[in-house]
Amino acid sequence: MDIDEELLELVVGCRAGDQAAWTALVQRFQRLVFAVVCRMGLDEHDAADVFQTVFERLNKHLPTLKDPSRLRAWVVTTAKREALLQRQRARRTVSMTMADDEDSAGTPEWDLADDALRPEQSLSHLQQLDRLRHAIDRLEPRARSLVEMLFCDEDERLPYEDIARQLGMAVGSLGPTRQRVLERLRRSLAA
Amino acid sequence: MAPLDSPSDDELMALGRQAMSLPDAPAHWVRRAADIGVPEPERPWKSLVGDLAGAVVNAVSAAVIRQIHAALDFDSWASPASATGMRSMPDRTRHLLFSAKGRDIDVRIIPVAERYAMAGQVLGSDDFGTVELVHRPLPGSDDGESHVSSLDELGEFRFSGLRQGTVSITLRLGNDEVLLPSIDVGERRV
Numbered sequence: 476m477d478i479d480e481e482l483l484e485l486v487v488g489c490r491a492g493d494q495a496a497w498t499a500l501v502q503r504f505q506r507l508v509f510a511v512v513c514r515m516g517l518d519e520h521d522a523a524d525v526f527q528t529v530f531e532r533l534n535k536h537l538p539t540l541k542d543p544s545r546l547r548a549w550v551v552t553t554a555k556r557e558a559l560l561q562r563q564r565a566r567r568t569v570s571m572t573m574a575d576d577e578d579s580a581g582t583p584e585w586d587l588a589d590d591a592l593r594p595e596q597s598l599s600h601l602q603q604l605d606r607l608r609h610a611i612d613r614l615e616p617r618a619r620s621l622v623e624m625l626f627c628d629e630d631e632r633l634p635y636e637d638i639a640r641q642l643g644m645a646v647g648s649l650g651p652t653r654q655r656v657l658e659r660l661r662r663s664l665a666a
Numbered sequence: 667m668a669p670l671d672s673p674s675d676d677e678l679m680a681l682g683r684q685a686m687s688l689p690d691a692p693a694h695w696v697r698r699a700a701d702i703g704v705p706e707p708e709r710p711w712k713s714l715v716g717d718l719a720g721a722v723v724n725a726v727s728a729a730v731i732r733q734i735h736a737a738l739d740f741d742s743w744a745s746p747a748s749a750t751g752m753r754s755m756p757d758r759t760r761h762l763l764f765s766a767k768g769r770d771i772d773v774r775i776i777p778v779a780e781r782y783a784m785a786g787q788v789l790g791s792d793d794f795g796t797v798e799l800v801h802r803p804l805p806g807s808d809d810g811e812s813h814v815s816s817l818d819e820l821g822e823f824r825f826s827g828l829r830q831g832t833v834s835i836t837l838r839l840g841n842d843e844v845l846l847p848s849i850d851v852g853e854r855r856v
Contacts, residue, residue: 489704497704501696509691523695530699532789537705541819549820552787556772559763563740608685626682657678664681665672 483543490537501530507547507605508554514597515558521565525557532557547605551598603664610663617642618656625653734844736766743854760854766844771837775851782828782851788821788837795839797823801851803831810834 485503488496508529512522532553540546611622624638639646673681690696740763764771769790776783788795795817800810815823817839830852837844 492704494704497702498700501699505691505696505699506688509695510688523692526691526695527698527702530702534702534705535791539819545820552772553789556763556770556787556789559740559761560770563763604681604685604688607681608688611682611685622682623686626679626686628683657675660682661673661678664678 479544482546486537486540486543486546497534500533503609504530504533504547504550506608507550507601510601510605511551511554511598512558514601515555515562517558517561517565521561522558525554525561528557529554547602551602555598606663607660610660614656614659617644618652621649621652622656622660730841732842734766734842736764736769736771736844736846738847739763739765739770758854762849764846767842769839769844771844771846773835773846773849775849777853778826781826782830783824783826784828784833784851785824786822786835788817788823788839790821790839792817792821792839795821795837798836798838799825800834800836801828801831802833803829 482503485496485500489500508526512525512529515522515525517525529550533550536549540549611619614622620642621638624633624641633641635646635649638644639649644652740761742757742759742761758777760775762773762775764773769788769792771786771788773784773786776785784799786797797815797817799813799815801813802810813825815825817823828851831850833849833851835846835849837846
């Protein structure tokens with residue numbers, strides 16, 4: 476079952492009143508919504524409100540949803556929009572610059588400068604990361620362990636011999652296995 | 667970083683490292699969202715009654731069109747670029763948010779070569795609707811060029827190939843006619 480089929484199954488389950496499907500759908504999108512909300516510079520209280528609002532909207536949106544393959548984009552758009560609105564509301568009530576702070580010299584409090592990505596790029600990049608993370612989570616345990624060992628930073632990466640020993644595999648089979656796993660993850664991004 | 671369609675092994679591993687480091691939302695946030703519960707399943711009798719009631723209401727109110735003027739809630743060009751806190755380079759995409767009696771309308775104007783594309787999304791309870799865009803090369807002129815588009819199932823709409831000028835947008839959603847304030851299309855004026 477590919478990722479979109481799984482999403483479709485969850486949507487169908489939710490529509491049929493299956494609470495487990497709704498919980499799984501929340502689990503499926505929680506990381507993505509959290510990542511979007513965190514990038515918008517909200518405080519914890521506002522971020523929690525936006526997080527909840529996004530899932531309330533998703534809940535209302537599901538009965539009329541026709542194309543689950545676009546659900547991820549809808550979630551991201553809604554999270555971004557709700558976060559912007561929350562930020563607007565906060566700006567009406569609280570000074571969002573530190574101009575009043577003697578030490579700040581007027582530095583904007585929102586100057587997050589996360590990674591200099593333009594917002595749209597950043598959000599589609601997030602969607603890609605979320606898709607990839609989900610694909611990694613769905614790998615069978617040994618393949619996932621291999622990914623975790625291979626994907627860690629270079630200075631922390633174990634030699635092939637140690638990885639093979641820990642996974643109970645022959646050193647010679649690590650290369651082909653790695654290639655198969657990477658191909659599977661690559662396909663998940665293209666899906 | 668733009669999304670990669672066919673990353674090399676090294677790029678994929680770099681993406682994988684980033685993906686593995688995406689944090690989970692706090693557990694109590696997730697629990698609270700799960701507690702919202704499943705959307706109420708549609709029951710046949712309820713659907714039938716709803717359809718009949720809807721038909722009666724539609725018949726009675728078909729001739730009554732409610733006109734709503736949307737309010738501008740956010741304009742990315744109205745904020746100093748640094749205050750958005752989201753980029754260090756100037757962004758040529760303009761982002762506007764409007765609200766209109768329970769609906770929110772998200773509009774983005776994106777420069778494409780010498781022209782502009784406008785993409786939007788209506789967030790509300792409407793399943794269907796149309797969007798009429800009237801483009802005027804000069805503000806206030808009468809000779810506008812009209813384009814009509816339908817909302818897709820996510821409430822999204824798109825117009826492309828727009829020239830610099832002013833656009834008026836009217837959304838027809840059920841018996842509501844939502845009018846957006848005029849929007850200037852063009853380069854940012856500092």
